[in-house]
Amino acid sequence: MMANEELVKVLVYTDVTRYIEFKLISRSMVCRDGKIKKVPATVTEAGSSPLLGFFEKFKVKKFLEFVSKWKKDDVSTHQGLNLEKQPMSEIFAHFGLDASSQEFIGHAMALHLNEDYKDRPANETFEKIVLYVSSVARYGSSPYIYPLYGLGELPQGFARLSAIYGGTYMLGTPIDEVIYGEDGKVTGVKSGEQVAKAKLVIGDPSYFKEKVKKTGQVIRTICLLDHPIPNSDNADSTQIIIPQNQAKRKHDIYITSVSASHHVVPKGFWLASISTVVETDDPHSEVAAAISYLGPIKERFDYVSDIYEPVDDGTHSQAFISKSYDATSHFVTVYEDIKDIYHRITGDELVIKKRPTIDEEQAAFEASIQ
Numbered sequence: 001m002m003a004n005e006e007l008v009k010v011l012v013y014t015d016v017t018r019y020i021e022f023k024l025i026s027r028s029m030v031c032r033d034g035k036i037k038k039v040p041a042t043v044t045e046a047g048s049s050p051l052l053g054f055f056e057k058f059k060v061k062k063f064l065e066f067v068s069k070w071k072k073d074d075v076s077t078h079q080g081l082n083l084e085k086q087p088m089s090e091i092f093a094h095f096g097l098d099a100s101s102q103e104f105i106g107h108a109m110a111l112h113l114n115e116d117y118k119d120r121p122a123n124e125t126f127e128k129i130v131l132y133v134s135s136v137a138r139y140g141s142s143p144y145i146y147p148l149y150g151l152g153e154l155p156q157g158f159a160r161l162s163a164i165y166g167g168t169y170m171l172g173t174p175i176d177e178v179i180y181g182e183d184g185k186v187t188g189v190k191s192g193e194q195v196a197k198a199k200l201v202i203g204d205p206s207y208f209k210e211k212v213k214k215t216g217q218v219i220r221t222i223c224l225l226d227h228p229i230p231n232s233d234n235a236d237s238t239q240i241i242i243p244q245n246q247a248k249r250k251h252d253i254y255i256t257s258v259s260a261s262h263h264v265v266p267k268g269f270w271l272a273s274i275s276t277v278v279e280t281d282d283p284h285s286e287v288a289a290a291i292s293y294l295g296p297i298k299e300r301f302d303y304v305s306d307i308y309e310p311v312d313d314g315t316h317s318q319a320f321i322s323k324s325y326d327a328t329s330h331f332v333t334v335y336e337d338i339k340d341i342y343h344r345i346t347g348d349e350l351v352i353k354k355r356p357t358i359d360e361e362q363a364a365f366e367a368s369i370q
Contacts, residue, residue: 002143003135007335009352011157019157023262025144026235028136030108031242032100036231036293039108040064042136056101063095063105067129083123091122099245105129107243107252111332113277114244114251128332144239144330149263175207178319186319200318202341205308208321212308217278218327221287224299225270229257231293236261236270239329240293247289251277254329255290269298275327278304313344320345 001007011017029036032051040049042064052060070077081091092102106112110128117125135143147153159169170191177190178201188197205212232238240255247253253276260267274290283304291297310321323337342350 001145001331002131003138003145004131004143005135005330005332005335006352007331007338008145010335010338013352014158014161016154016157016161019160020153021148022145023148023237024139025142025146025237025239025256025258027232027238028108028142028144029232029238029240030104031240031246031293032104033246036229036240039104042133051104052101056098059096059098060101060105063097063101064133066095067126067133070126081122083126084121086122087119088122088125089118091126092118103243103245108241109133111241111328111330113326113328142239146237146258146262175203178203178207180317180319184317186317200320200345202320202322202345204322205310205324208310208319211311211317211319211321213311214306215309216307217283218275218305218307218325219278219283219287220303220305221274221284221291222301222303223272223274223291223294223297224265225257225272225294225296226268226298227295228259228270229255229272229293230295232257240290242289249276249286250279251327253287253290254327255293256329273329275329277327315344 011020028039030039030051031037037049037051038045040051040060049057049060066077066079079094081094083091088106092105097105102118106115106117106125109132110117110125111132112125112128132143139145159171162169173191175189175191178186179188179190179195181187186198186201188195189201190196228234228236229238229240232240235257236259238255238257240257242253242255244250244252253274255272255274257270257272258264259270265271272294274287276286276290278286280286284302287302305324307324307326309323314320320341322341326333339350342348
């Protein structure tokens with residue numbers, strides 16, 4: 001996940017970070033003409049990046065300077081541009097950025113899934129770029145962080161915190177049926193002969209086959225390596241994006257590599273994860289471009305998963321369903337889904353505010369009992 005993204009703020013706000021440690025992903029890279037290169041995220045890096053030609057370096061530097069100086073309430077920083085009304089294509093044209101520069105800015109920095117973003121208001125892309133740049137600035141070489149011991153630490157951290165507040169996690173418990181009343185509202189879930197009653201249920205699409213629709217497929221390939229990814233500066237970890245045009249596809253391909261320094265494999269090994277949206281009847285061939293960057297592979301595992309989303313918002317049935325995980329290797333789209341579920345349940349927007357300190361909470365408690 002990106003160091004400054006909203007999901008990280010949620011982890012801090014909920015105190016889940018008491019149970020999880022993170023480590024930086026060392027490199028953020030993008031593929032261009034069959035080679036992987038570091039994504040420039042600062043004016044200085046843009047000036048020396050091998051991704052850019054001489055004249056493009058100057059143009060990208062001007063664009064990143066605009067990003068760094070832009071203030072919403074200061075018209076003098078807008079250069080006559082209206083990010084809320086003008087599409088991103090017009091902003092690119094304003095700075096004279098060529099297709100190659102647009103490619104790494106739109107896909108490797110803003111992390112858009114396809115080219116549709118160019119026709120939407122530019123402020124959406126601008127905010128994503130600001131997130132990327134600010135996340136890089138936080139730690140230096142990359143915007144991405146990864147939990148030590150793997151992604152399984154995230155639910156484990158929430159399980160521990162839930163126990164503190166009286167919640168119960170039933171790990172590995174099968175859900176045989178979601179039970180509804182005659183009025184169509186959920187009343188609980190059934191596991192074997194036991195029924196847990198509830199006023200509402202939140203779950204992923206696998207529990208609600210009749211309330212979801214298939215929207216596509218994702219292929220994920222996990223590869224065990226005994227070496228870092230070639231041409232990644234021998235990095236212990238790398239995030240690589242192959243933009244759709246580079247792979248001659250409609251969707252980007254994502255590669256994430258982690259190692260023993262993240263406590264997910266033994267010393268001397270690396271774990272590379274590849275993911276992309278399935279576009280043909282031969283999903284395994286669709287990750288071939290990514291496989292070619294990995295070098296010799298010790299073991300390989302391929303998984304093709306269906307993608308689902310709910311057919312209604314769940315307010316009538318009180319069964320609130322998430323979307324399936326998409327092909328992205330980061331959690332930006334996951335947090336968007338979290339916010340959507342929160343809004344459907346409460347009717348309010350999810351706003352993360354600064355939490356009161358222990359002393360402030362204690363003072364408020366003492367005032368309430370006087």
